[in-house]
Structure formats: structure tokens, C-alpha cells
Amino acid sequence: MLKVNAGSDTRFAAVSRILLPGLVFQSVIVGGGYGTGREIAEFFLGHGPVGGLLGMLVACLVWGLVLSVAFEFARITKSYNYRDFFQQLLGRFWSLFEVIYLLIALLVLAVLGAGAGEMASSALGVSNDVGALTLMLAVSALVYFGSKAIERVLAMWSVLLYLVYAFFLIWIVSAFGQDIGHQLGAGEVTGNWTLDGVRYAAYNLNALAAVLFVLPALKTRKQAIGSGFLAGVIGIVPGIFVFIAMLAQYPQITQMPVPVTSLLQSLNALWFMLIFQIVLFGTFIETGTGIIHSINERIASVLAEKQQAFNPNRRLLLAVCILLVAVFLAGKVGIINLIASGYGLLSYGFIVVVLLPLLTYGVWRIIRYRGDEAE
Template sequence: MTSIFRTYLLPGLVFQSVIIGGGYGTGREIAEFFLSHGALGGLLGFAATAATWAVILALGFEFARIMKAYDYKTFFVALLGPFWRLFEILYVLIALLVLSVLGSAAGRMVAEAFGISTIAGSLGLLLTIGVLAFFGGSVIARVMAWWSLLLFALYAVFFVWVAISFGDAIASTLEVGQVDGGWLLDGVRYAAYNLVAFAAVLFVLPSLKTRREAILSGALAGAISVIPGVLVFVAMLARYPDIQQQAVPVVFLLQTLNVVWLSILFQVVLFGTFVETGVGIIHAINERIAAAMTASGRAFPHWARFVLAIVFLATAIFLAEAIGIIDLIAGGYGILSYAFIAIVVAPLLTIGLFKIAVAKEKQTEEHRVSCNQ
């Protein structure tokens, strides 16, 4: 990978790769947080999400750089001190929730495509994530980067096809300009719970060497990550408001297009996004355990990465089968988003910003002293 790509684009692509499965790959999350506020209200909500991500990721990347914190334990010990375990508890809860959503969506998608049991799609997802987790960081980073580029290309094709087929319906919905209250809060809440992906992107941040690189990379990550969501949102306006009631709105929209090859290709790539999200979340946990074992003088074997992935995913699949995707998203994401605001967003905007400013002052003073010697 070139230096520019690794520094400015890779963090954003990895962040987007992790959020997409649990964030907007199915369309269910978009219906819950954005479409419920109308066409214009939803777009305003996405603007709030992009701005939140840009600010928090820029601060987070710079904080990770100055603290040399490239796993979530090191990062949150530096940010929260003895209260860092609050993040770990929250991370495990949101990880199980997101993996449950992915398991439910994968099961439904495979069942509708091939007429087989939903558990088959969930098990296929489980095994694929486990295998990628086994190979570790360098392989995961490459897979995420290339799959993200493929995803952007396919989402563009999907958007254009929907726009050509249902452009009048989309235009008429946008012309109404409906804005229902709460779009700002939901935009921030959506951004907040998706910050679970921040822990998964830390392993690619060592390439950031300067404050400018960290801040620009974080701001770009916010912009990169919101683009596919906006494309899916606008496409979903073609079947608004009926599409709001669908468990997997993206699959419903593909079925209305009645283009077999696009439907198959999109669902294959969508399944890959579920894998990306799942492996990103699991890899962050693996890296945290590996760092702890290294500190104690022990090695974390590759087979243990696979086993941990399987245990987490099996638990998540059980939750998915027991609860269902709509209830998981409507209930779990809404509650945990407030916890992320309290434990991640607020501390970064206060403690994190203060420590970044202090580090800058210290570096400036050291530079002044060295110049005077």
C-alpha cells in the first residue's frame, strides 16, 4: 500500500467496513434512524452523523497517535483512567448486539435467496468471520480495503439503477421536503453507537506520524463512511413509506427492481460486508487480549483467535434467533447509543481534547528549549 493510501484513506475504509454491516448494510438501521424523519429530515440527520464522526474520529486518531494507543484497552486507560472497563463492558454488549443483527440479516437473506433455513446463512457467516479472524491484522486490513472499494462501486451501480427505474418516485418524495422532529438527536445517536467501529480501526493507525495526518485522516473517515449510507437512503425513498416496515429493506428494494444478476451480486457483496463488520469487531477483542498476554510475557496463538470468534458469534446467533432483527435494532441500538455518548463522545471532547492540547504545549516547549541550546 502506498503511504498516502495507508495514511489518509485506509483508516476511513476500515472504519466504514466495520460499521456498514451493523450500520446500514441491511437498510433496517436507516429506516429506524433516518427514514422515520422524512426525506429532508433524513438527509439532515446524515449531515449530523457525518459531522459527529469527522470531529470524534479526528480527535480520536490524534489521541491514539500521541498516546501510542493502538488497542482499545491502552486507548481507554489513557482516556478514562480506572474507569476504562466501562468501555470494555459497553463494547462487549454492542459487539454481541451488532453480531446478532448480522446473524439475523444473513439468515434472512440466505433463506429468501435459496429457500433454506435461516440458520444456514448465520452459520456460514460465523465460519467465514472465524477464518478471517484466525489470519490476523494484515490480512484483515487488505480484505477490508479491497472489499470496501468493491462495495463503493456496487453501491454506485445500485443507486444509479434505482434512480433510473424509480427516479420520479424519489424526486416526488424529495420535493415534499418532509422534516419530522428529532433528526439531529437521531443523527448523533446513530453516529455514537457506530463508534464501536473506532476500537476496530485502531490497529491501522500506527502509520499516522503527525497531527495534521491524524486530524485529516479522521475527518476523511467521517466523510468516506457516510457516503454509502446516503446512497442507500435516497434509493429507499423510491418505496417510501412502505419500505419502513421491511425487516431487510435493501433486499426488498432489490426484489422490486427485478434484475436477477444485480440482486445476486449485491447480496453476495452485502454478505461480505456482514463479514467485514463481524471480523472488525472480533479482531478488536483479539487485539486487546493479545496485548494483555504480551504484557504478561505470553503469546496469543492463532487458534485462540478462531475459537474466540466462534464463541462470540454462536452467542450472537442465538440472540438473533430468539429476538429478531427489528426488535434488536429498535431496542438495543437506541439504548446503547446514549451509553456511547457518555463513555466515548463526552470524554473525548473534554479529557481527550485537554490531553491533546497539553501534549502540543509540551512538544512546543521542548522544541523551544532545543532551539535555544
């Protein structure tokens, strides 16, 4: 009996290792990627109901391919923060990634601040600043407690989000299934949905930097590649849930600052709106925490080389400074303008600096690696 239990524990640990990076990846992208529905409206709904779904499948394939290569590249080079990872991938040009990453990190944090402000204003009737500042305090507190706490919170909240989003979709379909079916049945496909699928996937790969700290648990090539492809699927499924739900109010929903809020109001259920918005606010916290933690880990690696500690107080101070700038930016620009003007441009930078090097030089390094044979 003891042997069976031990075997079960071993299998559970192996499955957990493979799933954890995908859960963390999904946790980090949800707030800046599709938590509000605004990003889905910007990148996918403009291509029509069917065209948008095709674009999301393209994004899933890109994530699965790139993350599988990235996870294995991190494993063989033992690069578990973005400084080490991109020094291995880009050599002396690695700082190009850092510039783009810091820009998109600030942009995503600003979007989160704007989204949190919109949610607080519509749900509670308070100033937008209240929601943004609440987000800032929650992220700062979680960053203070470090990697283990972040890993546990991101994984658990990701599972909770799946459950709530699935229930949300079922309810929307039961209430507005005829409208959704009509939109899908029309078969509308417009524009270059393939390109927007790649662009959407590219800018969301900023989350790779936030996932690296959990990758030491992947011990073999099979685990790393399998975990990468699973991460692509885990990442896109809640987004597809939101996309299908948004078809209930298509096309007018494309102009809403926070489309998900409009859908919740249509259900006329205050209790579920409260639960959903709490979960959604939690995803904003997850995304903000993952981004700032990746920056902290990069700084910690430099200080470690100098035999200096990056203590929790320093981590907290950096988090507060970054979030203050992001909240200011959110208040000045607004969520629609932030997404429309910022995400698209920076996505091309990620294609050049992340996708192309990983799928060429990164694959070449992986093919040549013989370390597993020597162990």
C-alpha cells in the first residue's frame, strides 16, 4: 500500500510540474490579455465571430510552439530569470528585450490600473483612483512575500478563474444562445486574422519572463516541451470563453471600455457580478504581480553576483515605484487608447526579439544539446 501511495504522489508531482508553468502563464496574461474583454475586442472581434475564433486558434498554436521551445531552452541553459535567458538567446543584444519588456510591462500595468478603476467606478460608484490604488496595494503586498507565495497564489487563482469563467460562459449561452448561434452561423470572416493572432500571441509572450522562475521543476526535455504546449492551451481557453460570451452583444460590444462588465450587467444577477468582479480583480493582481516579480528576479540575479541581498523591503519599494508610474499613465490616457496605440506596435518588437530568435537560434541550441546524454 505504501508503494502505491508513493507512486501516486510521484505521478501527481510530475503532473503538477508540467501544469504549473501553464497555470502561471495563464495567470499573468489574463489581466492584460483578456480579463476585461477589451483586448479581445481590439484584436479579434473586428475580424468577425468566425474570423476572431480562427485568430485565437492561431494565437494558441504560436504560444504552444514558442513556449515549448522557450521552456526547453531555459532548462538546458539553466536560465530562470529573463536577464540570464536573453543573454543566452541574444548575447550582447539581450538589452533589446529588456527595453521592449519594460515598455510593455508598464503598458500592461497601466491597462490593469485603468481596468481596475473602471470596475470600481461601475460596480461601487467610487472614483477610478480607488480601484487603481487598491490594485497597487494588493500587488505590492504579494510581491513582498516572494516567489513561493506568488507561485501558490497564481496557481490556485488560475484554477478558480477557470471555474468561474466556465460558469459565466454557460450562463451567457443559456440566456443568449440564440444570438450567439446567429453570429457564428453568419460565418463572418474579415481582415487578416492570422496576423492579428500572431501579434496577440507575440505581445502576450511578455509573460514568459514571469514564468521562468517556476521552470526549474522541469527536469527532462519531454516535460519541458509538453509543458510548453499545454501552457498555450491553458492560456487560450478562458479567452475563448470570453470571446464566445461577447458574441451575445456583437457588434456594439466592441466599443465598450470593459466589455465583460456589460455582459455581467445583462445577466441581472448582482451576486454573480460581485463574484466575477472579485475573481477578475484577482487576475489583475496576478498579472501585475507576475510582471513586477520578473523584474525583481532580474535585479536579484545581478545583486547576487555582487553578493548583495535583494530583501523584501527593496522588492516592495520597486513595486510601488513602478505601479505609481503605471497608475498615473492609466489616468492620463485611458484603457481604450492604451490598448489600441500601445499593444499593436510593441507586438512587432516581440516578434523580432523573441519569436524569431527562439524559433531559429533557440531551436538550433536545443538540437545540439547533449547534456541529458551525459547525465
